[in-house]
Amino acid sequence: MLKIENLEASIEGKKILKGINLEVKKGEVHAIMGPNGSGKSTLASVLAGREEYEVENGSVEYLGDDLLELSPEDRARAGVFLAFQYPVEIPGVSSTNFLKTAINEVRQYRGQEPLDAVSFLTHLKDKMKLVDIDQSLLSRPLNEGFSGGEKKRNEIFQMAVLEPRLSILDETDSGLDIDALKVVSNGVNQLKSSENATIVVTHYQRLLEYIVPDYVHVLYNGQIVKSGDKSLALELEEKGYDWIKGGSEVTA
Amino acid sequence: MDISTDMHSLKQEADIYLEKHGLPDRKDEEYKYTPLSKLIEKEFDSVVETVDSLASGKIEKIIPGWKANRLVFINGQYRDDLSVIVDESGLVIERLDNSDQISQKEIEQYLGQLAEPTSDPFVALNTSAMTSGTVSKVEKGSVIEHPVHLMFISDSSQGKAKSQYRNLFIVGENAQVNFVESFHTIGDEISLSNSVTEIVVSKNSVTNYYKLQIENDGEVHVGTSSIKQLDTCVFNAATITLGGKMIRNNLNITMESERCEANLNGLYLVTGKSHVDNHTAVDHKYPNCNSNELYKGVLDENATGVFNGKIYVRPQAQQTNAFQSNKNILLSDSATINTKPQLEIWADDVKCSHGCTTGQLDDEQIFYLRSRGISKEKARALVLYAFAMEVIDNIKIEGLREYLDERIAERLG
Incomplete structure (x- = not known):
């Protein structure tokens, strides 16, 4: 791959x-x-473009x-997903609107029809269960005011929604307490299949x-x-x- | 309208002022960044004021779909055939040169008193002419369902166009109303409009005032809106500029009582060689008043912007809350913004703040969106749209909000 x-x-x-x-x-x-400064995040960044x-x-x-x-967008459309170490806050852009735009761009690239409103929402609800996130998060601006744990869970949620082939998790464990770590890991494990692959970048063995x-x-x-x-x-x-x-x- | 003695002396005052001062040059601090006079002298010296408009087919197209009490003017001339009044009770809208139900005495009580001819050379110019415009009155206790929408169209398809408008809105006690003024152009030549609007806001009333410059690429516009909040009341304003050659908007609010609230919003989203200048002034004269100001700008290509926000807090205006914020995104290296907050505070027990930011699009945000499969162009549009919507979301007329939403989305691609 x-x-x-x-x-x-x-x-x-x-x-x-x-x-x-x-x-x-x-x-x-x-x-x-690897230790800090060894190039782990650089490798993840170069792969994501x-x-x-x-x-x-x-x-x-x-x-x-x-x-x-x-281009970065074409990599994403081809199935590469980077879960950010520091997810970016985007004020004013609603999570739902963002996800809808993203998923339909990915689908278009793959020659699929855009999802209608009902299928889109059903798809989101399915994936929300995986990382145990609340629906209210969808109406909030993307990552804005999210706690560290919410941001990381939101990354895995996006990963679930976009169904990538190759996922790169960049220090997804940093700043997570043990409960959040379990939720995030559980999400990642459930998304694992014989068809996709995961690269986990981490400093600690804990994850x-x-x-x-x-x-x-x-x-x-x-x-x-x-x-x-x-x-x-x-x-x-x-x-x-x-x-x-x-x-x-x-x-x- | 018969020229009464009061009106006559007002015009005379304007003429004397103009003769003495002329139009402002670059040395004039207030017009330093916006060289209107030079442009006007160069382009409009010999233009006849009211050119007949022939572009009737195009006009229907620019009249928006949302329902309103709508008065349409083209090159200074009122067009009855395009105008419509839907709210019959509690609202009187008349032409300035043909008023009947609103008494001369009432008009004279306010006209030229909020925007004094000697306060600004373009106000003087407007006062000196005072040919075209409207007087509106909302009766005590009336809630007017549909907005009062004045459409000012410059049609330059037969040559350069030039027009001046004078509007007076009187909002009675306990009343509620939305006023919209929009400026449009048709034709490829340059056009000039100079407008002055005075709004009197009475006790316990709520007035929303929106000034729009939407489809006006060849327009040179200078306008002053002067608002007097007579007693405890709320005034909300938004000034939205999506185009124009050279635009200058003055918005002056005076609070004449305790417990007044004013919210001022602005959005300028311009490109090409557009120049947009917003000057605002809020005068806190009494205690316990609030003002909140948010102006946002997106400037691309060679566009230039000016923001000047004055806040006065007079010695007796204790417990004033006055906030001001100006945020800009420059999309190109040659776009510029001059921003200047000007707070003059004489009272000591107040909460006042101002802030301005100017930056480029955040690369991190764009990369984040692209890393989810969203194209670079769409990512930029999403971020800019969200930036602009913070202002649009404050507009209280649903139809107008959708109308602007569409235009902004279209503009951002």
């Missing part, structure tokens, strides 16, 4: 990603872990297409207790320095990132 080869990217002349190689097949869950990052080298193939050639990865990769200084199965996450939790950084001394 996704094949990243030797990806190098920079922002404002500063190189952040220094040769990433990663392959994600459908049905898989990959976790990308954030324009301030410059790709200097390498390639990203997604479902047979060159992902880097696509991976609920969203169990097939693979864990450790990103450090712009490169994946270690890959393994879920036990790697536990090892990191125990030993800390210095174990990766220094390669010699262990301080936990």
